[in-house]
Structures are given as C-alpha cells and as structure tokens.
Amino acid sequence: MTEAFAAKVADPKTMLSSSSVIADRTEGMSYLQTLPRRLVTVYLPLTIIMLVLLFPFYWMALTAIKPDEQLLDLDRFNPFWTWTPTLKHIHKLLQGDYPLWLWNTMLVAVSATVLSLIASVLAAYAIVRLRYRGAQWVGGAIFLAYLVPPSILFIPLSTVVFQYGLLDTPFALILTYPTILVPFSTWLLMGYFKTIPFELEECALIDGASRWQILTRIVLPLAVPGLISAFIFCFTLCWNEFIYALTFISSTKHKTVPVAIVNEFVDGDIYRWGSLMAGALVGSLPLVVLYAFFVEYYVSAMTGAVKE
Amino acid sequence: MIRSHAGVTTAGPPPHDGSATWDRLKINRNWLGFWFMLPAAAILILFLAYPLGLGIWLSFTDARLGRSGEFIGSENYEWLAGDSIFWLSVFNTLLYTGVASVIKFAVGLYLALLLNENLPFKALIRSVVLIPFIVPTVLSAIAFWWLYDSQFSIISWSLRQLGLIRSNIDFLGDPWNARWSVIFANIWRGVPFVAITLLAGLQTVPPSLYDAATIDGASRWQMFRHITYPLLTPIIAVVMTFSVLFTFTDFQLIWAITRGGPVNATHLMATLSYQRAILSGYLGEGAAISTAMIPFLLAAILISWFGLQRRKWQQGESND
Numbered sequence: 001m002t003e004a005f006a007a008k009v010a011d012p013k014t015m016l017s018s019s020s021v022i023a024d025r026t027e028g029m030s031y032l033q034t035l036p037r038r039l040v041t042v043y044l045p046l047t048i049i050m051l052v053l054l055f056p057f058y059w060m061a062l063t064a065i066k067p068d069e070q071l072l073d074l075d076r077f078n079p080f081w082t083w084t085p086t087l088k089h090i091h092k093l094l095q096g097d098y099p100l101w102l103w104n105t106m107l108v109a110v111s112a113t114v115l116s117l118i119a120s121v122l123a124a125y126a127i128v129r130l131r132y133r134g135a136q137w138v139g140g141a142i143f144l145a146y147l148v149p150p151s152i153l154f155i156p157l158s159t160v161v162f163q164y165g166l167l168d169t170p171f172a173l174i175l176t177y178p179t180i181l182v183p184f185s186t187w188l189l190m191g192y193f194k195t196i197p198f199e200l201e202e203c204a205l206i207d208g209a210s211r212w213q214i215l216t217r218i219v220l221p222l223a224v225p226g227l228i229s230a231f232i233f234c235f236t237l238c239w240n241e242f243i244y245a246l247t248f249i250s251s252t253k254h255k256t257v258p259v260a261i262v263n264e265f266v267d268g269d270i271y272r273w274g275s276l277m278a279g280a281l282v283g284s285l286p287l288v289v290l291y292a293f294f295v296e297y298y299v300s301a302m303t304g305a306v307k308e
Numbered sequence: 309m310i311r312s313h314a315g316v317t318t319a320g321p322p323p324h325d326g327s328a329t330w331d332r333l334k335i336n337r338n339w340l341g342f343w344f345m346l347p348a349a350a351i352l353i354l355f356l357a358y359p360l361g362l363g364i365w366l367s368f369t370d371a372r373l374g375r376s377g378e379f380i381g382s383e384n385y386e387w388l389a390g391d392s393i394f395w396l397s398v399f400n401t402l403l404y405t406g407v408a409s410v411i412k413f414a415v416g417l418y419l420a421l422l423l424n425e426n427l428p429f430k431a432l433i434r435s436v437v438l439i440p441f442i443v444p445t446v447l448s449a450i451a452f453w454w455l456y457d458s459q460f461s462i463i464s465w466s467l468r469q470l471g472l473i474r475s476n477i478d479f480l481g482d483p484w485n486a487r488w489s490v491i492f493a494n495i496w497r498g499v500p501f502v503a504i505t506l507l508a509g510l511q512t513v514p515p516s517l518y519d520a521a522t523i524d525g526a527s528r529w530q531m532f533r534h535i536t537y538p539l540l541t542p543i544i545a546v547v548m549t550f551s552v553l554f555t556f557t558d559f560q561l562i563w564a565i566t567r568g569g570p571v572n573a574t575h576l577m578a579t580l581s582y583q584r585a586i587l588s589g590y591l592g593e594g595a596a597i598s599t600a601m602i603p604f605l606l607a608a609i610l611i612s613w614f615g616l617q618r619r620k621w622q623q624g625e626s627n628d
Contacts, residue, residue, distance in 0.1 A: 038425075046422045049415070050433070053440050053500065059462060060451040074465045116351075123348035132341025145352055147549075147609060148360060149557035151578035152598040155585045156363035157355065159371070179356040182348050211340055240444040242560035243578075247586055258446035262564050273454055280447040291442045295435045298442075302501070303508035 057284075063277035064089055071274055089278035097252060097260070098279065104170065105256040106286075108245075109238035111174045116181035116234055117227065123182070124189035125215055129201065139190065146183035153179070154247045161248050172248040173256070177238050184237070185230040188304050192226030193219060229301035232294050239287055257283040366595035373589035384596035393572050394597065397580040401604075403487065404576060405556045408494045412551055413544075415495065416502025421532070423503065424510045434504070441500040449564035452493040456480050456565070483573030486566055490574050494561055498554075502547055509543035510536065549612035556604060577601050 063071065065085040070077040123142070127135045157176055158167075166172040196219055204214045220227070245259045252264060261283065265276050291298055367384055371377030388394045423434055440448060455463055456479035464476040479489045513536060521531045559578040562568065568575035568583060575583075577597055585594020 042422055042425050042427070045418070046427075046433075049419055049422075049499075050436065053437060053496065056448055056451040056455060056496070057439065057443070059455060060448075063454065072460050074460065074462070079462055079465060119347035119351055122344040122346075126341045126344035130337050130341040130344060132338045132345075135341065138345065142348075142352075145356055147553060147605070148356060149553060149605070151557040151559045151581070152363060152601055152605075153356065153359050155581065155591060155595045155598055156359035156366055158586065159366070159376075159591065160355065160359055160362065162374075175351075176355050178351045182351055186348060236442060240446075242444075242446050242563070243582070246563070247582070258444050258560070261450060262446060273457075273460075276450060277454060280450045284443040284447050287442050287444065288439065291439070292435070295431075295438075299434075299438070299504060299508070303505050 060277045060281050060284075063273055064281045065278075066274065068274060089274040090282060092275055093278050093282060097264070098257075098282070100253060101255055101257045101260040102283070102286075104254060105239060105258075105283075108170055108173045108177065108256060109235050111170075112177035112181060112238050113231055113234040115174065116178040116185055117230060119178065120182050120185040120189055120230065121215075121220070121227075124186045124193055125219060127186070128190050128193040129219075130211070142183050142186050145179075146187060148179075150180060150241070150243050154243050157244070158247050167248060168250050168254060170254060173241075173245055176244050176248070177241060180237060180241070181234040185234055188230050188233075188301060189223065189226055191304055192223045196222050225297065225300070226304075228294065229297040229304065232290060232297055233301035235290070236287055236298075363595050364599050366592055367599040369592045371591040371595075373586070373591055377592055380592070384593050385600075387593065388596055388600070393575070394580065396572055397575040397577050397597075398600075400487065400574060401556060401576045401578075401601075404491055404494065404558070405552060408491050408498065408555050409548065409552050411491075411495050412498040412502050412555075413548055416499045416547075417506055417544075419499060419503035420506035420510055421536075423507050434507070438500045438504050440497050441504075445497060445560045446564045448497060449493060449561045452489075452496075453480075453565050456489050480566055481570055483570060486570055486574050490562055490565055493565060494555060494558065497561070498551060502551060505547045506540065506543065509540050513539050545612045549609060552608045552612070553605060556608065557601065 062080075062082065065087065066082045067084055067086045067088070070082055070084075123138075126132065127139045127142075161167050161172045161176065166175065200218055200222075201214050204218055209217070240258070241256075242258045242262075245256045246262075249255050249259060252260070255264070257279075261276070261279050265272060265279060366377070368379055368381060369377035370380050370383070419437070423430075423437065427433060455461060458476060458478050458481055461476060461479060463479075464473070467473045468476070478485060480486045517535050518531055521535060526534070557578055558576060559582065562574055562576055562579045563582070566574045568579045572580075577600065581594040581597035583594075584597065585591050
C-alpha cells in the first residue's frame with residue numbers, strides 16, 4: 001500500500017496532522033502520527049520508564065566506586081557523579097570471602113543446571129515422542145509442578161535435607177534446585193521437540209537406530225537453541241535462588257552470593273554501603289554479561305515457557 | 309552415519325545375549341518411557357511431591373527444628389486463627405499481591421505497547437528493559453535498601469533539593485511507607501517480565517488488522533480495545549497467573565529490604581513462615597502458615613486457567 005493512498009483513505013482528522021510527517025518513513029501506518037505527537041506519546045513515557053528501571057543499577061555502580069567521604073556527604077559533592085572513582089570497595093571484596101561465595105554460586109548453579117537439563121531432555125523426549133501410556137497426564141503434572149513455589153516447600157524440604165544428611169553442604173542446593181528447574185526446562189524442551197519433524201525419526205528408526213541414537217544424533221543437535229535457552233534460564237534461576245540457600249546453608253564458607261550479601265555484609269559500619277553495593281554489582285555482572293551474549297535465547301526461554 | 313552402525317550397535321549397552329526380556333524392555337515404549345522419565349521423576353518425587361505432602365503433615369504436628377513432632381490435629385491452625393500477626397501477614401500478602409499485580413499488568417502492558425512501536429535501537433532498548441529481571445532479586449533489593457535509607461536516601465535528597473519535602477522520608481521506618489516501598493520494588497522488578505512476554509504476544513498480532521482498522525477510521529483506543537486486547541487475552545492470562553503466583557509467594561525481596569519490619573508491617577506469609585519455622589524453630593506452625601497459602605494459590609491458578617480456557621473456546625481454537 002502506498003503512502004499517498006493510505007493518507008487519502010485515512011481518517012481526515014489524522015490526515016490533517018499527518019501532512020508534515022510523510023518523511024518519517026516508518027513501516028505500517030504509524031507515519032500517520034506526527035513527530036511531536038510521537039515525542040509525547042512514545043518517547044517521553046519510554047524514557048521515563050527506562051530511567052526508573054535503570055536508575056537503581058546506576059546508583060549501585062556509582063556507590064560501588066565512590067570514595068567513602070563522598071558517599072554520605074550529598075551536599076558538598078554532586079551525588080550523581082564522581083570524578084574520583086576508586087576500586088577500593090571491590091578490591092576489599094576480592095580479598096575477603098567473596099571469591100569463595102562466587103565460586104560456590106557458580107558451582108551450585110552449573111551442577112544443578114546440568115543435572116536438570118539431563119533429566120529434562122530425557123523426560124521431554126519421552127513425553128513428546130515416546131508417547132507412553134499416560135504421557136499427556138505426566139506433561140500436565142510437570143506443568144503443575146512448575147507452579148509449586150519454593151516458599152511453601154522450604155520448611156518440609158529442610159527436614160528432608162536434614163534426614164539425608166545434606167544440611168549445610170552444596171549438595172543440599174544442587175539436589176533441590178532441580179525441583180524448580182526440571183519442570184521449567186522440561187516444559188520448554190517439550191515445545192522444541194514438538195517442532196522437530198517426525199519423518200526424521202522415522203527414517204532413523206527404519207535405518208535401525210535405537211531410541212538413544214535418535215535422541216543423541218538427531219533430536220539433540222536440532223534442539224541446540226532450545227538447550228541453550230534452557231541452560232541460560234536455569235543458570236539465572238539458580239543464581240537468583242535465595243530461600244533454599246538461606247535455609248539449608250549455615251556456614252560462611254558454603255554460602256552463595258545472594259545469601260552472603262544479606263547475612264555477612266550487614267554490620268554496624270555506616271560506610272558499609274560502598275562494599276555492599278560493590279558486592280551486589282560484582283554478583284550481578286556475570287549474569288548481565290551472560291545475558292548480553294544470549295539475549296535472544298533468554299527471551300525465547302522466557303516467552304516460550306509462557307506461550308505454550 | 310546411523311546406517312553404518314545399524315546391526316552392529318542397535319543397543320547402547322551390550323545386550324544380554326538370548327535375553328528376550330531385555331529386548332522387549334528396549335522396544336516397548338511404555339518401558340522405554342519409564343526409563344527416560346526416571347531421573348526427572350526421581351527428583352520431582354523426592355524433592356517436590358514428597359515435601360509437599362510432608363509440609364501438610366507437619367502442619368498437623370508440633371515438630372520443632374531437629375526433632376519430629378507428634379500429631380496434634382488442627383492445633384496449629386487454631387493457634388494461628390487467633391494470632392493477629394498471622395492475619396496481618398495475610399492482609400499484607402493480599403495487599404502486596406493485589407496492588408503490585410494490577411500495577412505490573414498496567415505498566416507492563418503499556419511498556420509492551422511502547423516497545424512495539426517503531427523505535428530507533430529497538431533491539432537494544434528491548435534487551436536493556438529486561439535487565440531488572442536478570443539481576444538477582446536480592447542484589448537489586450539491596451540497592452533499593454540503599455535508595456530507601458532513612459538518612460542518605462538519594463530520593464529524599466532530590467525531593468528536598470526540589471523543595472517538595474522538608475525532611476527526609478522515612479521509607480522503611482513507617483508501616484505504610486514501608487509497605488508502599490516494597491510494593492514499588494516488586495513492581496520495578498516485575499514490569500520487565502510482564503512487558504517482554506506481552507510484547508512477544510503483541511508481535512503475533514497481524515499488522516494487516518491495524519491497517520484495516522485504520523482504513524475503517526478506528527481510533528487508537530478502539531484498535532487496542534477491539535484488536536490488541538482480545539488477541540492478547542490468552543497470553544495475558546498465563547503471564548498474570550505467573551505474576552500473581554510469584555508475587556504472592558515472594559520472600560527474597562522482603563527479606564532483603566525489611567525482614568518483615570517495621571513492627572511486622574511488611575511480613576508476608578512466606579517471610580512469617582520462615583521466621584516462625586526456621587528462626588524460632590516452630591516447624592509445625594511455620595508449615596501451617598505455608599499450607600494456608602495453598603488455597604490462595606489454587607484459587608489464583610483456577611481463576612486464570614478457566615479464564616484462559618474459555619477464551620480459547622471462544623476463538624475456536626482447539627485445547628492443545
């Protein structure tokens with residue numbers, strides 16, 4: 001549809017205001033809006049929302065690199081900027097237990113994610129393609145399991161973990177995090193496996209491949225994007241997990257970053273904000289970097305799980 | 309590649325020669341399904357289904373931390389029914405969930421519509437929007453804690469400089485201020501999730517519908533009301549179910565910012581159950597509070613689920 005034609009048939013009121021913006025070559029019919037109007041209805045609200053969404057991170061990062069004397073003196077120094085950034089807080093952080101906590105978080109997140117992905121791949125393949133008796137019901141049950149929140153499970157789980165003798169070990173987390181991850185990633189991978197054509201598997205079956213060979217040589221290579229999505233999302237969920245880590249881990253050397261920040265940093269020092277924010281910043285960076293590299297996979301994991 | 313292996317390694321592990329049972333197990337899809345499901349089922353039964361049942365059982369006992377309890381019937385529930393702090397936490401949870409979910413939905417939908425416009429650096433803006441959702445909740449909550457500091461809050465300072473207030477706002481010291489503060493932090497974290505998932509839904513709406521409506525002289529509001537909203541309803545139902553569920557059971561944001569204070573004004577049911585069960589050691593009572601959350605969750609799930617199903621029928625889609 002040409003612009004001229006579109007303008008002719010459009011509402012006369014809109015046409016009046018659109019005459020000045022024909023040059024604004026955007027797709028669809030949005031060129032019917034004038035630039036000043038777009039400024040007010042689109043760019044201004046968007047800018048405000050973005051500022052609100054990002055300000056806490058800016059403030060976190062700024063606090064982490066501000067020298068102590070500027071931190072609490074808002075009147076003598078411009079609070080929104082610093083000309084004398086310091087790495088003191090981050091440096092202090094890295095000399096303490098912080099690297100250990102980072103390592104714990106990483107270890108738990110990677111192990112729990114790998115464990116969950118293996119279980120989920122097998123389960124999702126069985127539900128979608130083996131179609132054993134009752135597979136549909138199991139699929140529904142897994143979705144329901146996704147809706148069971150950790151905050152109603154942590155009390156009984158703590159007694160279970162205690163009975164198995166896992167309290168205060170990384171295994172307590174590695175084995176319990178999959179309860180959050182397996183339902184999610186099974187659900188996600190079921191969606192991916194459904195898109196792989198049956199014919200491919202039939203050909204392989206005729207050629208005498210076993211189910212295991214079909215899974216490892218045909219289905220998995222085709223589902224790599226789904227696997228990456230599931231991996232990244234699970235990893236983020238693990239890194240974010242708090243209530244299990246808070247309940248099951250008590251010794252400082254086994255803590256994960258979120259728990260350690262809440263429990264270990266909070267002392268009476270009025271200058272603690274610098275190191276606290278440095279801790280929050282360094283703890284967030286790995287996820288943000290990972291996210292920056294895999295935005296599409298991340299979004300597809302998030303929306304894929306919701307769309308089904 | 310597979311053909312070359314055929315006949316040589318049809319089975320992964322070396323078959324027990326002559327064992328017909330093994331062959332049958334390998335081929336029978338129900339048995340195969342059983343083996344494939346085993347790891348996931350083991351994890352979910354041991355660490356999800358069993359604790360779920362155990363939690364309900366614990367709520368009928370007087371279990372303490374480190375010792376199993378005796379069955380005491382509904383004593384925990386009777387005790388909670390007369391406990392004003394418990395009812396306060398129920399009120400807080402409903403307020404927190406209600407207000408935060410409605411605003412998250414409104415702002416999230418608005419942001420999704422904005423992001424669906426033709427913008428310069430569209431991809432970049434969309435990725436940046438999601439960052440609050442990526443960063444671990446506790447870490448951003450700590451940043452909010454600092455933003456809400458009673459003496460050095462940059463928000464108070466800015467408002468003071470603008471001449472809007474005379475003295476610092478006591479964000480976390482006053483019960484209602486504290487409630488609104490944590491609700492705001494929750495909205496801040498939840499909006500990107502709602503916006504990005506709804507945006508994915510918006511992108512499936514065919515642009516030709518808008519073109520046709522423009523030609524018919526529809527206003528922007530009419531287009532939203534009669535095209536966007538009906539087509540988006542199924543995804544809205546799912547997104548809001550998740551949003552309500554996660555808000556209702558929220559723990560970490562409250563724990564990092566207020567720990568339920570001041571004077572229990574921000575205790576949610578989840579934080580109260582943690583305090584009673586883990587910090588005070590009354591597992592039975594804590595489990596009763598957790599169990600009391602289940603009816604609310606079921607109600608939320610059922611309402612949105614049946615809302616969603618009905619919409620699907622109306623649109624003539626099959627129930628997948």
